[in-house]
Amino acid sequence: METEVLTPEVQEGFDCVYNKPDTLTDTRFHYCPGCGHGVAHRLLMEVIAELGIQEETIGVAPVGCSVFAYHYMNIDMQEAAHGRASAVATGVKRVLPDKYVFSYQGDGDLAAIGTAETIHTVNRGENILMIFINNGIYGMTGGQMAPTTLANMVTSTSPYGRSTEWAGFPLKITEMLAMLPGAYYVTRQAVHTPNSVRKAKKAIKLGFEYQKLKRGTCFIEIVSNCPSGWKMNPVDSNKWLEANMLTMYPLGDIKVPVKEGQGE
Amino acid sequence: MEREIRLMKGNEAMAEAAIRAGMKAYFGYPITPQSEVMEYLFEQMPKRNFKVLQAESEVAAINMIYGAAGSGARVMTSSSSPGMSLMQEGISYIAAAELPCLLANIVRGGPGLGTIQPSQGDYFQAVKGGGHGDYKLIVLAPNSVQEMADFVFDGFKLAEKFRGPAMILSDGALGQMMEKVALLPEGSLPHTVPAWAATGKPANRPPNVITSLYIEPEKMEMINHTLQAKYKQLQKEEVRYEDYQTEDADIVLTAFGLSSRICQKAVDLAREQGIKAGLLRPITLFPFPEKKIAEIAETAKVFLDVEMNAGQMVEDVRLAVNGKKPVYFKGRMGGIIPSPEEILHEIEQISEQVLSYQN
């Protein structure tokens, strides 16, 4: 996979104000055009670069579209079985308590097969950052219904739209987790507009800074599009996200540390 | 090495040995008949240098093991049959990612919810690999509280030498009974964090990635070749067994773990009646002592395999004997422990019918 190294000569009198962080490898993302995973990966690695913690961080990515995350993230990583990322991350954190540990999971992984691990990791207040990409569908396996699939949303296993009588309701797991005392910082972000990207990055930065305080689990849901799964082009998918996903999954902080203040 | 003598339950002796063997972390879940392992560890944690965490399920526990082992720590878990079944997927991942760790299965009667009485019904799961794909566990089968403690040290050593999961295959009786045990001292098995571990990438090396995913089949096959090469080496170098009077034996019993103690008594009783019996006890169930059994098959007239299951190791015995001699089987299931007399009766019957002994 050859990648063209981007080295245009900087025109005289111009500063580079934005560049890909070196905590991302040169491997080209395999994600579908317009997929939010790529933005989430980039923000995560930008924060790790800016906090200077590349040498202190261990990431855990499970089965799902992001299973190849370790090809893109220039840090030590572990690839977990489907649903088990937060248990793997627990194992890492318990033996390396002073390292930064994050898990990065999709909605099927975190809120279906891994529900027990998710709830109990947060209930133990594991000092890790849990990143949860919610695109309301199983992407890697071809667009099946996920726990967070909206009512009447068409997927390959709800071809006539998700019937709540038959297949239950969209699972708002983030709100559930916020109730647990072990949850220290819980927020829901998105990456479909420049503004939401800026906010999501701030949240991820807080998620890592809080981890140093060892006061519990930081949990960041990122509502994201899935152009292929939703069978839309990328621009329309973000419009659809705005109109549909965000009504069921409203953005914003759900639980913030009582003493307002940066992770000093 | 100065050993400390104690009278302990098998489960607790194993836990104490793990602490002394430098176990850094234990992740487990309660299940009879082995919950004492974790209870003992929680009691000891504040006074010793290790961590123990109770997980929400065996599925979570084995994946915590994966994470901690992947980050270079010496780790252990234990469970019993139904719980060990839940761990199988994780164990396959651990074997594929070449992560050293120690597992203990304190086997109970099955299948299904079964009973809490001792059994050997998990032999196939342990030895043939209970999860998906071609992989093996190093399997040590203790037959005493002493061995439950000693095999913790051996298990960690082998797991780390061959970078893979090792398992102590014990049972509810050995776990629950108390016997004298001479414990190795703390510090007799030093540990260093391996270079491949995911501990945070320093500037001077590329990332360490712990994974079992190889989407290119050529790479996946290469990983499989690596694993198979290890298993060949294990088969060549690490076979262990105990040979009890098989040299001149006409009838050789084969049995592991608890059954082997019962068979040893039966051999003594048979010898008192002039029946030349002997016992070959595999200690490593993988790597299996097939060569030794094949040798014995040259001199012995008949084999009697005794297990607390419906007949599992007997298949490997038959493979090793390779048709040279008949291999009989005596098994008790459901958690029943056979008595020495019961086994003696089998020996006498076989002797009369097959060996036409005139006693």
Next chain:
Amino acid sequence: MIKGYIAIDKEICKGCELCIEACPQGSLILSQSINHRGYRYAELKEDNCTGCTNCALVCPDAAIMVYRAAKAKKAV
């Protein structure tokens, strides 16, 4: 008006058009030519870029570098 420009790695770009959507100046467009994977890649069509970085923020492939004219150095 701050002057800026961007550099898009046309071989990495997958033509998702999210940058085009996000550009407040409307200075981006899908090219007529395709990269080696067959995607029409995004490129600057106007030179009214202000270097605001919106395009880079939403780019799912980290394919965009953004430059902004250095502020005139204050006379010392």
